Amino acid sequence: MASEGLRGALTAVLGGRGLLVQNYDSGPAGEPPAPVRLRRNVCYVVLAVFLNEQDEVLLVQEAKKECRGSWYLPAGRMEPGETIVEALQREVKEEAGLQCEPLTLLSVEERGPSWIRFAFLTRPTGMAQQVAAWAEGSRHRSPGLYSGGILKTSKEADAESLQAGWYPRTSLPTPLRAQDILHLVDLAAQYRQRARHPLLLPQELPCSLVCQRLVATFTNVQTVWVLVGTVGTPHLPVTACGFTPMEQRGGIKMAVLRLLQECLSLHHLAVETQGLLGLQHLGKDLTDGICMNVLVTC
Structure with missing residues (x-):
């Protein structure tokens, strides 16, 4: 029965689905840590990359004082x-x-577990119903072409943004607020041309901490082994992130190394993160933690 449960868990995680986090195989000793809280000790950022059929990118013009007039992704x-x-x-x-709907998660970027950004390939709702027409002399679609809202113009400028517009992917407006969006735009274009992973969207499951569930594989010519937690029912191991100043500065991979060193007693293990298999978060009832299901090779 234990092997059947483990097989089902592995199938769920490899298929992009989630599993409830119940315990942590690696984390701080002693009392259970306090749950993470947005605006207190974690910051999550969401970012949208829109690409239309004309290979144009949706950008917004910033209204904030420190970057007013520059352009960025929503x-x-x-x-x-x-x-x-x-x-x-x-x-x-x-x-x-x-109004929009995410198509797939493109990237998760982090500066340690206290700052994480989720970038999505996204489309406007009703995009399938849009017509190929442009307002004369304007980068803005004519009113009503999207069933889910009207593209913001300078007449609707407010504290959130000055305006939004579609621009050719190879000729973006200047100045950009930051160059870090360029590789995300490229990722979106590459995914549309040739998807390297299935569509992946967050699974709404509660979690109290920032953590990672590992599918950690060890291979030889003929065999693949998967690391299994054996405390209680056999399960895919979960490691909590960021419980020392060094881990806060060093990034979330340090929690992976900690777990592997604890359970394997190896201090010079070569570990490669191969990709994100799934993302879990709920955000309701003070559950601000996230769980990233990650494939690593050792």
Whole structure:
């Protein structure tokens, strides 16, 4: 029965589905740590990459004093009580005027467990119904062409943004607020041309900490072994992130190395992160933690 449960868990995680986090195989000793909280000790950012059939990117013009007039992808911080998708949809509506739906997670970027950004390939709702027409002399679609909102123009400028517009991917407006969006735009274009992974969206499951569930594999010519937690029912191991100043500065991979060193007693293990298999978060009832299901090779 234990092997059947483990096989089902592995199938679920490899298929992009989630599993409830119940215990941590590696984490701080002693009392259970306090749950993470948005606006207190973690910051999550959502970012949307839109590409239309003309290979144009949706950008918004910043209204904030420190970067006013520069251009960037729709992005912003998550608020307490939101799911990741709800935060994405709110930010896009506030900054670009459109309702949207995420197609797939493109990237997870982090500066340690206290700052994590989720980038999505996204499309406006009702995009299948749009017509190929342009307002004369304008980068803005004519009103009503999207069933989910109207693209924000300079007439609707507010504290969230000055306007939004579609621009050729190879000729973006200047100045850009930062160059870090360029590789995300390239990722989106590459995914549309040739998807390297299945569509992946967050699974709404609660979690109290920032953690990673590992599918850690060891191979030889003929065999693949998967690391299994054996305390209680056999399970895929989970490691909590960021419980020392060094881990906060060093990034979330340090939690992976900690778990592997603890259970394998190897201090010079070569570990490669191969990709993200799934993302879990709920954000309701003060559950601001996230669980990333990660494939690593050892």
